[in-house]
Amino acid sequence: SRLKMFVDEVPEMPTIRGYRVVNGSYEPAALKIGMFRKDWKFHRDLPPTPVFAYGTSKHTATVPGPTIEAMGGVSTHVTWTNHLPPSHILPWDPTIPTAMPVAKKGIPTVVHLHGMIGGPESDGHAHSWFTNGFRETGPTWTTKTYHYPNVQHPGSLWYHDHAMGLTRVNLLAGLIGSYVIRDPKTESKLRLPSGNEFHRRLVIFDRSFLTNGSIYMNSTGNNPDIHPQWQPEYFGDAIIVNGKAWPRMSVRRRKYRFTVINASNARFFRLFFRNGLRLIHVAADSAYLEKPVVATHTLLAPSEIIDFVVDFSDSRSDSVILANDAPYPYPSGDPVNDANSVVMKFNIRKEREYDTWRVPRTLIKYPSPKLSGAARSRYIAMYEYASAADEPTHLYINGRSFEAPVTEKAKVGTSEVWYVINLTEDNHPLHVHLGLFTVMEQTELVNAEEFKECMNKLNDAMRCHVEKYARGKKIRVLPHEKGWKNVYKMMPGFVTKILVRFAYIHSTQPYVFNATAEPGYVYHCHVSFHYTFLSNLVRHWRSRVM
Ligand code: C2O
Numbered sequence: 001s002r003l004k005m006f007v008d009e010v011p012e013m014p015t016i017r018g019y020r021v022v023n024g025s026y027e028p029a030a031l032k033i034g035m036f037r038k039d040w041k042f043h044r045d046l047p048p049t050p051v052f053a054y055g056t057s058k059h060t061a062t063v064p065g066p067t068i069e070a071m072g073g074v075s076t077h078v079t080w081t082n083h084l085p086p087s088h089i090l091p092w093d094p095t096i097p098t099a100m101p102v103a104k105k106g107i108p109t110v111v112h113l114h115g116m117i118g119g120p121e122s123d124g125h126a127h128s129w130f131t132n133g134f135r136e137t138g139p140t141w142t143t144k145t146y147h148y149p150n151v152q153h154p155g156s157l158w159y160h161d162h163a164m165g166l167t168r169v170n171l172l173a174g175l176i177g178s179y180v181i182r183d184p185k186t187e188s189k190l191r192l193p194s195g196n197e198f199h200r201r202l203v204i205f206d207r208s209f210l211t212n213g214s215i216y217m218n219s220t221g222n223n224p225d226i227h228p229q230w231q232p233e234y235f236g237d238a239i240i241v242n243g244k245a246w247p248r249m250s251v252r253r254r255k256y257r258f259t260v261i262n263a264s265n266a267r268f269f270r271l272f273f274r275n276g277l278r279l280i281h282v283a284a285d286s287a288y289l290e291k292p293v294v295a296t297h298t299l300l301a302p303s304e305i306i307d308f309v310v311d312f313s314d315s316r317s318d319s320v321i322l323a324n325d326a327p328y329p330y331p332s333g334d335p336v337n338d339a340n341s342v343v344m345k346f347n348i349r350k351e352r353e354y355d356t357w358r359v360p361r362t363l364i365k366y367p368s369p370k371l372s373g374a375a376r377s378r379y380i381a382m383y384e385y386a387s388a389a390d391e392p393t394h395l396y397i398n399g400r401s402f403e404a405p406v407t408e409k410a411k412v413g414t415s416e417v418w419y420v421i422n423l424t425e426d427n428h429p430l431h432v433h434l435g436l437f438t439v440m441e442q443t444e445l446v447n448a449e450e451f452k453e454c455m456n457k458l459n460d461a462m463r464c465h466v467e468k469y470a471r472g473k474k475i476r477v478l479p480h481e482k483g484w485k486n487v488y489k490m491m492p493g494f495v496t497k498i499l500v501r502f503a504y505i506h507s508t509q510p511y512v513f514n515a516t517a518e519p520g521y522v523y524h525c526h527v528s529f530h531y532t533f534l535s536n537l538v539r540h541w542r543s544r545v546m
Contacts, residue, residue, distance in 0.1 A: 002339065003043050003045055003046060003238065003245055003246070004044075004045065005245075005246035005342060005345070006246060006247065006248040006344070006345045007043070007044045007045070007248075008043060008044055008244040008245070008247045008248070009244075009247060009248060009249065009250070010200075010202070010241055010242050010244060010247035010248065010249045010344060011062075011242050011243060011244060011247075012196065012200070012242070013062055013064055013065070013066055013067050013177070013178070013201070013203070013242060013243075014055075014060060014062060014066040014067070015066060015067045015068075015069050015196075016031060016033070016056065016066045016067070016068050016069070017029065017068075017069050018031065018068045018069060018070035018071065018074075018076030018078075018148070018150070018179075019070060019071040019074040019076065026071045026073075026074045027074065028074055028075040028076065028077065029074075029076055029077070030077040030078075030079070030145070031056075031068070031076065031077065031078045031079070032056065032078070032079045032081060033054055033055065033056060033065070033066070033068075033078055033079075033080055033081070034054070034055060034056070034057070034058075034061070034080075034081040034082070034083050035052055035053070035054055035061075035080070035081070035082050035083060035084055035109055035175060036052070036053055036054075036055060036057075036058040036061045036083050036084070037050065037051075037052055037053075037083075037084055037085050037089065038050075038051060038053055038058055038061055039051070040053065040062075040063045040174065040243060042207070042209065042213075042238070042240060042243065042244060042245050043238075043244065043245040046209060046213050046245070047211075047212055047213030048213055049209065049213045049214055049215060050089045050213075050214055050215075051063050051089070051173055051174035051215075052084060052089065052107075052170065052173035052174045052175050053065060053174050053175075054066065054159075054174075054175060054176075054177050058083070062243060063174035063176075063243045064174070064176045064177045064178060064203040064242065064243060064263065065159070065174075065175075065176065065177030066177060067177065067178045067179065067180065067201060068159070068177070068178075068179045068180070069180055069182060070148065070150045070179065070180065070181045070182070071150065071181070071182055071183075072150055072151075072152075072153075072154055072181055072182060072183035073150060073151060073183075074150055075147060075148065075149055075150060076147075076148045076150060077145050077146070077147055077148070078111075078145065078146050078148065079144050079145045079146075080109075080110075080111045080144075080146065081133075081144075082106075082107070082109050082130055082131055082132045082133070082134075083132060084106070084107045084109065084131075084132055085107075085132075086105045086106055086107075086132075087107070088107055088166075088169060088173070089173055089214070089215070090169040090172055090173055090215065090217050091169075091217065092165070092166055092169045093165075096165050097164060097165055097402070097403075098164055098165025098166060099126070099127070099129040099138055099163045099164040099165055099166055101131050101135075101136040102136060103135075103136060105131070106131030106132045106135060106136060107131060107132070107166070107170075108129035108130065108131055108136075108138065108163045108164070108166055109129060109130065109131075109161050109163050109166075109170060109175065110124045110125065110126070110128050110129040110130065110138070110141075110161065110162050110163045111124045111146070111159050111160070111161065111162065111175075112124030112159065112160060112161070112162035112433075113146070113148060113157055113158075113159045113179060114157055114158050114159065114160060114303065114431070114486070115155070115156070115157035115158070115179075115285065115286035115305075115486050116148055116152075116157055116179075116434075117149070117151065117152045117434060117503055118146075118147060118148055118149050118434075118513060119147065119513040119514060119515070119517065120514075120515060120517050120518065120519055120520055120521060121142045121143050121146075121517065122143070122146035122147050122148065123433060123434070123521055124146075124162040125140050125162070125519040125520075125522070126138075126162055126163060126164040126167070126402075126522070127139050127140040127141075127164055127519060128140045128141045128142070128519065129141065129163040129164065129166075130144075138163075138164070140518060140519040149511050149513065150181050151511040152181065152286070153181075153183070153286075153287055153288070153364065153366065154180075154181050154182055154183035154186060154187055154288070154364075155180070155181055155283060155285070155286035155287050155288065156178065156179070156180050156201075156259050156261070156283065156285070156286060156305050156307060157178070157179040157180070157181065157286055158176065158177065158178045158179055158203070158261050158263065158303075158305070159176070159177050159178075159179055160175060160176045160177070160263070161175040161176075168234065168265055169217075171263070171265055172207070172215060172217060172234060172265060173215070176203065176205075176263045177203075178201050178203055178259075178261055180201070180259075181286075186364060189360075190282075190360050190363060190364075191356070191357060191358050191360065192257055192282060192309060192357060192358075192359065192360070193255045193256050193257040193309060193357040194257070194357075198254075198255070198256050198257060198357060199256070199257040199258075199259070200249075200256065200257070200258050200259070201242075201258075201259045201260075201261070202241050202242060202258055202259070202260045202261070202344075203241070203242055203243075203261045203263050204239065204240065204241050204260060204261065204262055204263065204264070204269065204343065205236075205239075205240050205262070205263040205264040205265075205267070206235060206236035206237070206238065206239055206240065206264050206267045206340060207236035207238050207240055207245075208235075208236035208237050208238060209236075209238065216236075217234065218234075233265070233266040233329055233527065234265040234266055235266060235267055235328050235329075235340075236267075236340075237337070237339045237340050238339065238340075239324070239339070239340055239342060239343050239344075241343060241344050246342055246343070246344060246345075247344050247345075248344060248345045248346070248347060249344065249345070249346050249347070250346075250347045250349070251312050251346050251347070251348055251349070252312070252348075252349050252353055253312050253313045253315070253348055253349050253350070253351060253352045253353055254311070254312060254313055254352075254353045254355040254357070255309055255310070255311045255312070255313075255355055255357045255358075255359070256309065256310055256312065257282070257307070257308070257309050257357075258307070258308055258309075258310065259283075259305065259306075259307045260300065260305065260306050260307070260308075261303075261305050262300040262301065262302055262303060262304055262305075263302075263303070264302050265302060265527065266302060266328070266329065266527045267302065267326070267328055267330075267340075268299060268300065268301050268302070268326040268328065268330035268331075268427070268489075269299070269300045269324045269326055269343070270297055270298070270299045270300075270324060270325050270326040271297065271298050271299075271300065271306075271322060271323070271324055271343065272296055272297040272298070272322075272323055272325070273296075273310070273320050273321070273322060273323070274320060274321045274322075274323050275315060275316060275317050275320045276296065277310055277311075277312070277314060277315055277320060278294050278295070278296060278310070278311075278314070279294070279295050279296070279297075279298055279306075279308040279309075279310060280292045280293070280294050280308055280309040280310070280311075280359050281293040281294075281295060281298070281306060281307065281308045281480035282307050282308060282309060282359070282363055283305075283306075283307035283363075283483075284304075284305065284306060284307065284480060284481060284483050284485055285304060285305050285436075285484070285485045285486045285487060286305070286436070286484075286486055287364075287366065287436065287483055287484040287485075288363045288364035288483070289363055289364075289480060289482075289483045290362065290363060290364070290365050290366070290483065291361065291362055291363060292309070292359050292360070292361075292363065293478075293479045293480035295478070295480060297325075298480070299326065299489070301330070301427065301429035301487060301488075301489045301526065302429055302526045302527055303429060303431060303487045303526040304429065304485075304487045304488075304489075305487075306480075309357075309359050311355075312346070312348045313352050313353075313355065315348050317348070318347065318348050318350060319345055319346060319347045319348060320345070320346050320348065321342060321343075321344070321345050321346075322343040322344050322345070322346065323341055323342060323343060324336060324340065324341055324342070324343055325341060328340070329426050329427075330426070330427045331427055331491075331492075332425070332492075366483075366484060369415070369438045369440075369499045369501070370415075371417065371440070371499060373415060374414075374415050374416055374417045374499060375410075375411065375414040375415065375416055376416055376417075377416065377417035377418070377419065378408065378416060378417070378418050378419070379398075379418075379419050379421060379461035379462060379466060380397060380398060380418050380419065380420045380421065380430075381397065381398050381399075381420075381421040381423060381455060381461050382395065382396075382397055382420070382421065382422050382423060382424055382428055382490065382525070383395070383396065383399075383421075383423035383424060383452065383455055383456075384396075384423070384424055395424060395525075397524075398459070399455075399459040406520060408523075410435075410500070410502045411502065412434075412502050412503040412515045412516075413502065413503060414501075414502060415499055415500060415501040415502070416499075416500050416502070417440075417497065417498070417499055417500075418437075418497070418498050418499075418500055419461070419466065419470075419495050419496075419497055420490050420495065420496045420497075420498060421445070421461055421466060421470075421495050422490040422491060422492050422493065422494055422495075422496070423445075423448065423451070423452050423455065423492075423493075424492055425492055426492055426527075427489050427490065427491055427492055428489075428490045428492075428525040428527060429487050429488065429489050429490070429525060429526040429527065430487065430488055430490050430496075430498075430523065430524075430525060430526075431486060431487045431523060431524060431525075431526045432486060432500055432521075432523040433521035433522050433523060434502060434503050434515065434521045435486070435500045435501060435502045435503070435521075435523070436484040436485065436486055436500075436501055437484070437485060437486070437488070437498040437499055437500040437501065438482065438483065438484060438485065438498065438499050439477045439481060439482065439485065439488050439496065439497075439498050440477075440497040440498060440499055441474055441475075441477065441496075441497050442474065442475040442477065442491055442494045442495070442496045442497075443470045443471065443472060443473075443474050443475075443494060443495050443497075444470075444472030444473045444474070444475075444491075444493055444494050445466075445469045445470055445472060445493055445494065445495060446469055446471060446472045447469055448469065448493055450469070451464055451466065451468075451469045466495065470495040472494075475491065475494070484501075487526055490525075502515075503515060
């Protein structure tokens with residue numbers, strides 16, 4: 001029997017301030033946030049679900065974890081602590097490269113603050129993991145306390161686990177949370193809906209459950225002789241918003257702002273209001289847009305963040321469903337069904353109200369991307385190695401594994417043009433740590449098979465003359481995706497040209513960090529099952545020493 005929809009009110013996650021107010025001024029704060037094994041109610045009629053949750057104590061831990069509110073220019077220090085039991089609540093696969101404690105006890109975890117501009121020692125590198133009580137640590141682990149400088153422009157980030165081989169199961173278990181950097185001086189002028197009532201953060205993901213409440217994960221690998229448990233993707237049928245399945249929210253008949261984070265492992269969402277209400281995009285990922293962009297639908301890859309205003313006074317009905325129509329896997333998988341096509345429901349109060357919020361004509365202007373200033377260009381090819389015998393095909397970036405030496409040595413403060421060539425069947429959301437990029441264009445490859453053959457032999461897009469093939473149809477980059485992004489959808493069979501700016505800092509506060517230090521940063525596909533399989537679709541980039 002199916003769970004009833006819209007019976008739980010959407011919760012507001014607890015917030016933790018990442019700063020202190022001392023005599024009217026903002027001072028850095030030191031937080032301690034733990035990871036706990038606890039039970040979580042995802043739905044009124046579902047028995048409690050064993051989860052891993054972030055929080056200041058087991059009692060207060062939530063799924064998703066608390067929202068950390070940081071202040072622009074004021075440092076937040078977080079000591080992330082692991083209080084997890086010796087064994088995992090989900091099946092994990094030891095045949096893929098995985099963080100492995102020597103004692104074979106304890107669950108390796110490490111926290112990445114997605115979108116943060118900061119030092120590599122605080123970036124949550126996959127090999128910087130630690131177990132309960134820091135009893136064991138990974139090879140690149142250096143510090144218990146992470147430093148988040150918060151010197152970048154105001155915007156939305158999120159934190160999630162990033163441990164080698166376990167990211168996918170640690171995320172599924174609940175290790176995710178949201179983070180926001182505020183800058184009251186610039187943001188209050190915008191007069192966008194704000195405050196806890198009118199600016200809501202929605203963390204969305206999909207899960208399946210067994211009738212006893214536990215998370216269901218298909219744990220038979222798609223090639224069980226080699227990888228008994230590993231599956232390239234995870235899809236669940238229940239859509240969870242802030243830890244509740246298909247919740248409802250009562251709203252007043254006026255403007256609201258929603259920051260939506262797609263925290264799914266593999267599911268894309270194409271969101272829209274069933275009664276045609278418009279979404280007015282004001283930000284994407286960690287940066288504001290220059291101008292608001294009106295749309296009826298918005299497509300979110302795993303880990304993308306959208307931020308929009310909706311004016312419920314435009315609604316002709318007294319309730320509206322926020323729906324999803326993205327096939328899974330995206331774009332050529334199954335169509336959505338009755339369950340996963342529904343996200344949540346808004347019940348709108350009848351009386352119209354006087355609304356003090358507005359959507360300004362212009363938002364925040366950042367330096368515009370200049371192609372002419374790019375230090376160099378690179379080809380980044382995602383493709384499947386045809387491999388020996390029955391091995392599943394391996395997805396790699398430029399044919400190299402995670403452990404291979406760093407090839408992308410970018411200089412902090414510079415920009416580069418990347419041609420990302422997706423020769424796989426799926427859309428891979430590319431995420432660059434410490435970088436922001438703008439999407440210039442997407443061009444379809446013609447005779448892709450011929451090009452692929454050459455790539456299998458030479459593993460070099462330049463020598464295979466990618467330009468000869470990149471001359472098919474172009475896809476228009478949508479206006480609300482034209483700003484500075486840290487994740488973007490690499491269309492299968494297309495070359496996506498992006499301009500990456502390494503350590504894009506828009507700040508009045510000068511800040512120096514050592515980006516050249518080990519272990520460096522990564523860029524990768526954010527389908528977290530790809531991220532952890534033979535490190536496919538993960539590469540390092542490290543700063544060149546000047
Ligand atoms: Cu959202 Cu490498 O991470």
